[in-house]
Structures are given as structure tokens and as C-alpha cells.
Amino acid sequence: MDLRFNTKCVQGGYTPGNGEPRQIPIIQSTTFKYDTSEDMGKLFDLEASGYFYSRLQNPTCDHVAAKICELEGGTAAMLTGSGQAANFYAVFNIAGCGDHVVSSASIYGGTYNLFAVTMKRMGIEVTFVDPDCTEEELNAAFRPNTKAVFGETIANPALTVLDIEKFAKAAHAHGVPLIVDNTFATPVNCRPFEWGADIVTHSTTKYMDGHGAAVGGCIVDSGKFDWTAYPEKFACLCTPDESYHGVTYTERFGLAGAYITKATAQLMRDLGSVQSPQSAFILNLGLESLHVRMKRHCENALAVATYLEQHPKISWVNYCSLPGNKYYDLAQKYLPNGSCGVVSFGIKGGRAAAEVFMKHLKVGAIETHVADARTCILHPASSTHRQMNDAELAAAGVGADLVRMSCGLEDAQDLIEDIAQALEQV
Numbered sequence: 001m002d003l004r005f006n007t008k009c010v011q012g013g014y015t016p017g018n019g020e021p022r023q024i025p026i027i028q029s030t031t032f033k034y035d036t037s038e039d040m041g042k043l044f045d046l047e048a049s050g051y052f053y054s055r056l057q058n059p060t061c062d063h064v065a066a067k068i069c070e071l072e073g074g075t076a077a078m079l080t081g082s083g084q085a086a087n088f089y090a091v092f093n094i095a096g097c098g099d100h101v102v103s104s105a106s107i108y109g110g111t112y113n114l115f116a117v118t119m120k121r122m123g124i125e126v127t128f129v130d131p132d133c134t135e136e137e138l139n140a141a142f143r144p145n146t147k148a149v150f151g152e153t154i155a156n157p158a159l160t161v162l163d164i165e166k167f168a169k170a171a172h173a174h175g176v177p178l179i180v181d182n183t184f185a186t187p188v189n190c191r192p193f194e195w196g197a198d199i200v201t202h203s204t205t206k207y208m209d210g211h212g213a214a215v216g217g218c219i220v221d222s223g224k225f226d227w228t229a230y231p232e233k234f235a236c237l238c239t240p241d242e243s244y245h246g247v248t249y250t251e252r253f254g255l256a257g258a259y260i261t262k263a264t265a266q267l268m269r270d271l272g273s274v275q276s277p278q279s280a281f282i283l284n285l286g287l288e289s290l291h292v293r294m295k296r297h298c299e300n301a302l303a304v305a306t307y308l309e310q311h312p313k314i315s316w317v318n319y320c321s322l323p324g325n326k327y328y329d330l331a332q333k334y335l336p337n338g339s340c341g342v343v344s345f346g347i348k349g350g351r352a353a354a355e356v357f358m359k360h361l362k363v364g365a366i367e368t369h370v371a372d373a374r375t376c377i378l379h380p381a382s383s384t385h386r387q388m389n390d391a392e393l394a395a396a397g398v399g400a401d402l403v404r405m406s407c408g409l410e411d412a413q414d415l416i417e418d419i420a421q422a423l424e425q426v
């Protein structure tokens, strides 16, 4: 039976047999037992599928990955220990020393550092492009050694909306896949594969968990990118892997499984950023209500943004689902049912006014986090970006007056009244 999206949120990824646990069991075991060495040898040669060590695969994690795979409409998926690990593996699986990647410049700060600093040290160069660039400008960023294109559906924290079709078209014209970090939108609000993306990543720490309880990540492959059309460029997938007794991933696992099998067999084996079965279990509890929660996060954010927009002490509001926003049209196209719960805005009076406002909030809590059931709020100029002066902040697109509010699942009227009383103190 072809189940609908909401049902997959609740029941996807795991179908218990007769008399088996109704909830996904937490297989809290590092290792798995076999009767003969021959049985185990087949696993090491990737000739049989099965579990042998939880750094590579664990049944609890696999059930949860399978659910996210269904939600995104992919062919294979894996959990990772964090969103950072997911984005690193997603790129490093197909790009190595001497290679190049094109990325939207409007991305999460952690991913920006990963690309601009750490991966550069590994010999992978990243060219950052303005997400609003023309097709010509985008095409000009490619080089013969480009291996992937990267962007975020809704960028954290700039809240820009990626024109996925434009980026997918350019990627495919140059024979490389488009990787989209879909953390903020979640598959409830956007399914990037339907717009041409090839690989999707998530920080499951955010809405998927949704309760501020477990750090985690996920990579999903659409199975649509044909690595074998570019066997030299993607030799890592199309030629024998000597570290796995000469297996050729595309031959053995097909387009549906090659990319994730390689990431599991090679990157998890060697780098080991696994998600624990306990965390995967918690993540699944979040996924069971993702479709219900996202709706409320978006309703609350729209109510808050609409309220802020008319407030005399607020200088600007940035929320892509708000009419008049620069990304409103793109949001209507890619995120017609809602975008996310995060709103950013500026308080008249800059840094000092923002600090007073923050101090007086009673429902919203000051946290370096987003996408939680509880409303959280951050003033980057006095916290995450406090080493920068006002001019440096402006250049980074994070003004001294900018406040980022992640609207939780509380009553919207309480959030608005809390904002109102805190603004009175300014």
C-alpha cells in the first residue's frame, strides 16, 4: 500500500513482525554474533548484508534512516553523529584532495567553516556564490575538477530560499550532483529531490528531533544521479575499492545504493561519526510528530512576523513566508505550505536595544539553538558574533540590531504578548 506522507512520519522505516516490539527497539550493542568465521567474512567483503559492528551499521539507526529516506523520497540513507558530519561526508564521499566544490554563500556558519577552513586544509577548494546570482554567474563558478554543488533550502540564519531548480540545472550541465541541506524546511515543507536535487542532508538536531534532546544528522540519496556517465570524474564509485577487496560500488549496489554504501563502508569505517542507537530512538520519537509540529512552528512564526512588521520599535522583519519578503516568490514555489519557524528582525536602537529586549523576554529563552519545541532567541552581535565590531557585523550580513527568534510550539498569543512586554522595556 502506498502510504501518504503523514502516515510515513508515524510508521515509516519499521514494520514489526508477529509478536515483535511495536516501537523501534534500541539495539544497544556494539557488536553482533556469528556462528562461523565464514559468515562474518561475507559481511566484510560486502557479499552479504548484515550487522557486525555498530560503527558501521546498527539496526536502530537503520530503521530511523529508512524512515527519513521514505520522507524525502530517496533510495538509501544513513544517520550520522551530527549535521556537521552529514555535510562533511556528503561532500567528502565524492570529492578529495585536488577537487573543487561550488556552494551557495548563504549557508550555516558551521558548514561555511567546514568548507572554507577545514576542507581547504584537506585540499578541497570551495567557491562560494551568491544564491541569487544569474545562471551565467553560477555556470562561471565551475571548473574541470568540480565534483558537487551545495546549498541550503532555507539558509540558517540568513533565511534566503535556494532556487533549487536553478542550482540543479547548473550542476547537471556540468555533470555533478546537487547536495541540498534541507534542515530548516524538513521534507514536510520541501522535498528537494522533486526539484532536481540529488542528495539531501539534515541536521536532525533541529526540527526532526525537535525537542532539543539529541544531536544527529542524516544523508539521503535520490539514486538519480548517474555516476557511471562520468566514470573518470567519479572513479571512487565506478572503479574497484581496494580497501574492500575490489568492490565497485556502482556495479555491486547500482545507482540506488552505491553512494550511501560507499559512505557507510568507507567513511564510517575510517572516520566513525556514528549516531548512537539511543539518539536514533529519540530522533524517531520526534519524526513521529514532525508533520504535526512543523505546521504549528510555521503558524507561530507567521503570526510573530506579522505582529513584528507593524510594531513601531521594529525596523525590519525577515521571514520568507511573509508577503513582501525578498524570497516570498521562491518560498511560494518551493515551500507553499510553510517554510520554518525561524524569524529574524531588527530592533530600532541597535545593539543596546536588542540586549534590553532579550533580557526582558519571559517565554522565549536565550539559547544558541533553533527548531526546538520551546521558543529560543539569539542576539548574534552579543553572543555568537561578539568578537566582531559593528562594521564587521554589517559586512557579514548580521547587523548589530539583528535578533533571531525560533518560534516554538507554544500559544502564538503568548509569544506575541511576551514580545510586546519586552519591547515596552526598550
Ligand SMILES: *Cc1c(COP(=O)(O)O)cnc(C)c1O
Residues within 6 Å of the ligand: 082, 083, 084, 085, 087, 108, 110, 111, 152, 155, 156, 181, 183, 184, 202, 203, 204, 205, 206, 215, 216, 217
Ligand atoms: C545546525 C545546522 C547544521 C549543523 O548540524 P549539527 O547537528 O549542529 O552538527 C548544519 N546545517 C544547518 C542548516 C543547520 O541548521
